[in-house]
Amino acid sequence: MSGYLALSLALFSIGALGVVLRRNLLVMLISIEVMLNAAILALVVFSRMYGSVDGRVMGILAIAVAAGEVAVGLALVIAFVRLRGRPDATAMDLLKW
Amino acid sequence: MIVLEGSIPAALTSLLSVVAGLGAIAGALVVVTAPRAFRAVMGLLITVVCLSIEYVLLAAPVIAFIQILVYAGAVVVLFLFVVMLLDLDGSRAESSSRGPVRWEWAIGGTAAFFMIGVCGIYYLAKLPAPAAPAVSEATPDGVQAIGVTLLRDYLVSFEAVAVFLLAAAVAAIYVAHAHGRGEKADPAEPDPAPEAGAAGAAAGKEAP
Numbered sequence: 001m002s003g004y005l006a007l008s009l010a011l012f013s014i015g016a017l018g019v020v021l022r023r024n025l026l027v028m029l030i031s032i033e034v035m036l037n038a039a040i041l042a043l044v045v046f047s048r049m050y051g052s053v054d055g056r057v058m059g060i061l062a063i064a065v066a067a068g069e070v071a072v073g074l075a076l077v078i079a080f081v082r083l084r085g086r087p088d089a090t091a092m093d094l095l096k097w
Numbered sequence: 098m099i100v101l102e103g104s105i106p107a108a109l110t111s112l113l114s115v116v117a118g119l120g121a122i123a124g125a126l127v128v129v130t131a132p133r134a135f136r137a138v139m140g141l142l143i144t145v146v147c148l149s150i151e152y153v154l155l156a157a158p159v160i161a162f163i164q165i166l167v168y169a170g171a172v173v174v175l176f177l178f179v180v181m182l183l184d185l186d187g188s189r190a191e192s193s194s195r196g197p198v199r200w201e202w203a204i205g206g207t208a209a210f211f212m213i214g215v216c217g218i219y220y221l222a223k224l225p226a227p228a229a230p231a232v233s234e235a236t237p238d239g240v241q242a243i244g245v246t247l248l249r250d251y252l253v254s255f256e257a258v259a260v261f262l263l264a265a266a267v268a269a270i271y272v273a274h275a276h277g278r279g280e281k282a283d284p285a286e287p288d289p290a291p292e293a294g295a296a297g298a299a300a301g302k303e304a305p
Contacts, residue, residue, distance in 0.1 A: 006215070007151070013208075015128075026180065037148055054250070056239070063164065068265030071175070075270070079273060
């Protein structure tokens, strides 16, 4: 079980690194997906460890929320690319003044 | 459904879990390091499939099924659609200027987080074993238990997720829809493609 938790931790760290280091908005969204997958893996591992189905139910709900998050995030990426012509996170300065 | 205990040797399952875990990490590394967005999407696909193998090994085939259905079936395809529609692959996708975060700080912070997490896992492994490690109750994989728990204890969350998905769909359509550009430029002109739309929007912003 510790190995699965370590895998979840490693995936979350790699995803966080991708969000922080990459500047392509789409790659940042994909890295967020990797982090969400790591969290769902941790939920399933704890569900298995403690003999309860609650973690799996939360995993199902988390997957549903992840699907909605992807839809809204990709719509925002499309709107931003329409505005600026490139999906560069450093070009996001609409709310700066 | 799948009952792994007894049908497959334990050494084989542990080997498979190690291989799938390494595959998931390799896919995540591909996501972070890929120069093109298309390869990052493929890395996400590798991670998703390897994690669903892990879910099967963790005696949670329902989660594995939903993972393949939602992630590999919907999310990855949605990402691929956006990559193909917007032509995000190319040298202009990522500027060469320095980002707001220095990479030394990012890697150092992530390594510190990883070390703290390893300490937490070590502490958790030192704790006494939980009371009932057997999850299978009524059916081999607990499908019935999951359904009852989802629709009884988590009914409010279930309904909230339903409303959230509807709101997310409406919001996605609203945000991605091209607002008002047709009125400003030429009402008779048909809605341009995203490529032309990007250029048109940029030109329209700077012209007045």
